[in-house]
Amino acid sequence: MKIYNTLTKKVDTFTPNEENTVRMYTCGPTVYHYAHIGNLRTYIFEDILEKGLEYLGYNVLRVMNVTDVGHLENDSDTGEDKMQKGAEREHKSVYEIADFYERAFFQDCAKLNIRKPKVVERATKHIDTYIKIIENLLDKGYAYISNGNVYFDVSKANNYYELSGKNPDELFVGVRDTVEEDKSKRNPYDFGLWFTVSKFSNQEMKWDSPWGVGYPGWHIECSGISYKFLGEYLDIHCGGVDNIFPHHTNEIAQSEAFLGHKWCNYWVHGEHLNDSTGKMSKSKGEFLTIDLLESKGYNPLAYRYFCLGSHYRNQLVFSYEALDAAENAYKKLKNRIKKLDRTPDLHDDKVDFYKDKFKDAIENDLNTSSMLTVVYDVLKDDELTDFTKLYLIEDFDKVLSLDLIDELEENKISDETESMIMKKIEERNIAKKNKDFATADKIRDELFDKGIRLIDSREGTTYEIIEE
Ligand code: AMP
Ligand code: ZN
Numbered sequence: 001m002k003i004y005n006t007l008t009k010k011v012d013t014f015t016p017n018e019e020n021t022v023r024m025y026t027c028g029p030t031v032y033h034y035a036h037i038g039n040l041r042t043y044i045f046e047d048i049l050e051k052g053l054e055y056l057g058y059n060v061l062r063v064m065n066v067t068d069v070g071h072l073e074n075d076s077d078t079g080e081d082k083m084q085k086g087a088e089r090e091h092k093s094v095y096e097i098a099d100f101y102e103r104a105f106f107q108d109c110a111k112l113n114i115r116k117p118k119v120v121e122r123a124t125k126h127i128d129t130y131i132k133i134i135e136n137l138l139d140k141g142y143a144y145i146s147n148g149n150v151y152f153d154v155s156k157a158n159n160y161y162e163l164s165g166k167n168p169d170e171l172f173v174g175v176r177d178t179v180e181e182d183k184s185k186r187n188p189y190d191f192g193l194w195f196t197v198s199k200f201s202n203q204e205m206k207w208d209s210p211w212g213v214g215y216p217g218w219h220i221e222c223s224g225i226s227y228k229f230l231g232e233y234l235d236i237h238c239g240g241v242d243n244i245f246p247h248h249t250n251e252i253a254q255s256e257a258f259l260g261h262k263w264c265n266y267w268v269h270g271e272h273l274n275d276s277t278g279k280m281s282k283s284k285g286e287f288l289t290i291d292l293l294e295s296k297g298y299n300p301l302a303y304r305y306f307c308l309g310s311h312y313r314n315q316l317v318f319s320y321e322a323l324d325a326a327e328n329a330y331k332k333l334k335n336r337i338k339k340l341d342r343t344p345d346l347h348d349d350k351v352d353f354y355k356d357k358f359k360d361a362i363e364n365d366l367n368t369s370s371m372l373t374v375v376y377d378v379l380k381d382d383e384l385t386d387f388t389k390l391y392l393i394e395d396f397d398k399v400l401s402l403d404l405i406d407e408l409e410e411n412k413i414s415d416e417t418e419s420m421i422m423k424k425i426e427e428r429n430i431a432k433k434n435k436d437f438a439t440a441d442k443i444r445d446e447l448f449d450k451g452i453r454l455i456d457s458r459e460g461t462t463y464e465i466i467e468e
Contacts, residue, residue, distance in 0.1 A: 001363045006267040016235045022060045025226045027239040030067040031101035032086030037288045038273035038280035042240040045270040045312040047114040051399040052362040063119040063229045068098035069205045070218040077192045094204045108290045111300040113401035119229050123221040127207045130216045130224045133258050134193045142257040147184035150194040157253035164245040191250050192217035219250040234264035241269045270312045302327035308368040340386040347388050425461050
């Protein structure tokens with residue numbers, strides 16, 4: 001597979017450290033508010049990357065954090081604490097806010113067919129790991145204590161500016177206006193590993209540490225969680241482009257200082273979703289969420305289709321007109337697929353040809369619009385039987401996850417049938433209670449003849465529709 005690597009600034013051939021296994025880390029949400037559809041674009045891209053790698057035959061070990069502590073409004077340790085602000089806004093505790101918005105986030109993901117990574121870890125659960133890493137960084141001289149806080153000294157890091165590709169002066173110009181100077185730091189880009197001297201007198205989340213009661217900085221959580229669950233070597237690390245500096249830059253600095261070797265080989269970043277005025281944010285303009293789109297009558301998967309139409313490395317501008325166009329195309333596509341004849345008749349002569357084309361699209365720097373083109377090519381190909389088309393589209397949908405193939409109508413049952421079955425189960429239960437096994441068996445057999453199989457267990461009786 002070829003993939004653009006922010007570290008080398010070119011499209012690289014992907015080779016994992018361990019054959020067939022990919023260790024992949026993706027930065028998760030800060031759960032102080034709903035995710036906007038821009039955030040969700042990044043998670044759609046990561047979902048496609050994970051499923052694309054699986055399609056190519058890799059076993060993907062993916063870990064994601066959930067940020068519930070330490071993330072300040074400005075990524076460089078200044079501004080208000082996002083979680084604390086969320087709690088004040090809603091008159092709830094920080095923990096209640098975290099629970100609520102984490103749940104909301106995964107509900108949005110489910111609506112967009114974004115699969116939940118197998119390992120999802122809250123930042124606040126791994127304080128001991130961060131303390132261990134910070135102690136090590138202090139011992140080795142990469143970190144220093146100043147005014148009660150622990151900071152990482154970026155002048156000690158190897159190639160601190162490599163990932164962003166910028167020199168210190170350029171970066172300084174970029175952030176000078178927004179970063180208030182923290183007098184405790186030796187260099188402007190030094191970043192907090194552990195804060196004890198908090199400017200937030202009402203800080204709710206705090207823990208004991210060798211440096212006093214306090215809380216971790218934002219960046220250390222990803223280094224800590226990744227180390228704990230994926231070990232010393234990472235293959236891929238993802239996030240949105242705004243994460244490149246300072247977040248990922250700082251993750252590299254502290255992880256490599258701690259581990260004593262190179263940490264992650266491929267850094268893959270998704271470009272932003274913008275609105276007509278520029279980068280989408282939670283504080284300006286209409287706060288675009290999946291719920292809002294649904295309340296306006298859109299299918300969340302039309303938004304997924306909209307995202308797949310553009311490459312992850314291109315900025316994408318959101319407008320309702322563009323979403324309307326995507327929804328129309330998506331509906332038409334689904335209708336074309338619905339009309340295909342499902343009579344089993346698989347001709348496999350061109351199956352590999354199309355699977356290879358689909359793989360090529362994945363391998364070509366995750367080209368989602370080419371993946372969609374393969375679906376349209378299959379539909380257009382008169383040499384394929386309808387059943388073969390369905391077979392291929394179902395296969396591609398493991399990656400695209402657009403629910404392209406509706407469940408067979410015959411397998412769906414109406415509410416009426418459902419209540420008829422429940423009534424029969426009830427009658428059978430009564431017969432069994434009365435030891436009238438002849439009647440009980442008769443009810444079971446009658447349902448079986450109608451294509452409904454009863455399943456008895458200790459919890460009671462359920463049913464399944466018998467597949468042809
Ligand atoms: P946050 O919850 O603020 O930590 O952000 C979650 C993810 O969304 C991060 O990976 C960001 O890089 C990404 N992100 C933030 N804004 C946008 C945007 N407008 N478009 C795409 N991704 C974004
Ligand atoms: Zn992170």
